[in-house]
Amino acid sequence: MSNKPHSTVLFDALGPRGRKRAHTASLVSGVVLLGVLGWAGYALYEQAFFEQSRWVNPLDVLIIENAWIPALLSTLQAFALGSVGALVLGVIVGMGRVSRFKVIRFLASVYVQFFRAMPLLLLIWIPFTIDGALGFANGMGIDQDGRRLIYLVFGLAVYNGAVLAEILRSGINALPPGQAMAGHAIGLRHGQTMRLIVMPQAIRNMLPAVLAQLVILLKDTALGYAITYPDLLHEAQIIGRDYANSFLQVLLIAAFVYFVLAASLSKLVTVVERKTARKVPKGTRPVNPAPDMGQAGTLA
The missing domain is CATH 1.20.5 (Single alpha-helices involved in coiled-coils or other helix-helix interfaces)
Known part of the structure; x- marks a missing residue:
């Protein structure tokens, strides 16, 4: 050799x-x-970074019950609502991207290109600021925390919905064209072909990419800090302000919680990828989790 x-x-x-x-x-x-x-490490030791009291105080039982746990629940609430909104928008816009009608494809493409190009922080901050000036939420009897949740979920949903729409489009276009042709050959209408033949296979192929995007959405909930939504990052700042000597420790605790949440979802992604990899039909191209922003094709 x-x-x-x-x-x-x-x-x-x-x-x-x-x-x-x-x-x-x-x-x-x-x-x-x-x-x-x-x-x-030595510099931190000189600053008493590893001193027990600096770690114990932010983890006091009362602080955990009154601050950390409510903040964790608020984060999970924003994640759950944002995920549902993003999935719904992703399916609607993604189906529009592969529609037979040119106008619908154009509108869906504009939505995807616009919201994918916008910084997520602006999508949260601008509507929140406009509502603060015009008072829509106050007029509807929504309290401040509810108002912050609405605009955080709005930003998460419209941005990640655009990304998920492209994932869906890629999942559909990754299937061999013969799949749709076979449906039309046996007399199925376009909608029936999509619902009964194309979508079940596309969903299975794109599921790992969708779950990976939801991991990103979970981390993006930290942007609620910009509008003082009471999530983990915002509560960490308040706790760090109360325990000024433990500010860095508090941030590390919050980072560890985010890591545990994201790692758990990432583990789910790995399991799903492993299971779906055994079932992917031969000749099916893998779904690109970051597809291009070009014009989507249509099924016959």
């Missing part, structure tokens, strides 16, 4: 001298990184 290094798609494999240099650079980088971490 030849000892010549194999080439990869992106670059030629390193030879003996190149591998030696790469190993040396990796070793030096590792030593430097350990040195930086050691210096940072």
Whole structure:
């Protein structure tokens, strides 16, 4: 067997001298990184970062019951409502992207391109600010927390709905064209073909990408901090203000909670990908979780 290094798609494999240099650079980088971490740890130790009271105080039972748990529930509430709204909009707009009617395809494309191009923070902040000036929510008897929840969910839904619409379009277009042709060949109408043949397969193929986007939506709930929605990040700021010496510790606690939530959803994504990978029909192209923003095709 030849000892010549194999080439990869992106670059030629390193030879003996190149591998030696790469190993040396990796070793030096590792030593430097350990040195930086050691210096940072010592600096934090000098500032009493690891002192027990700085961690215990933010985790007092009363604070957990009156601050952390309500904040966690508020975060999960925004995530649940935002996910439902995003899924509904994603299905509606995604079906519009593959509609037989040019006007519907155009409108759906405008929606996707506009909201995917807009920063999510603006989609939350602008409606909230407009309502603050005009008082729509107050006129309907909605309290301040409810008002903040509405506009946080609105921003999460319209932005992630645009992303999910593209995922749905990609899931449909990834199917072999013969699937839709077979439906038409046996006399099914376009709607029946989509509902009975195309959509069940597309949903199975795109489910991992949808769940991955919902993980992003969960983390995006932290943007509710900008409108003082009482989520984890906002409550962490309040707790950190009460315990000024533990402000960094409080933020790390909030980050750990976000990590646990996101890791749990990510684990679900991995399980779903593993199960659906065994069932993907041969010849079906994988769904791209970040599809392009070009004009969607239509089914025959």
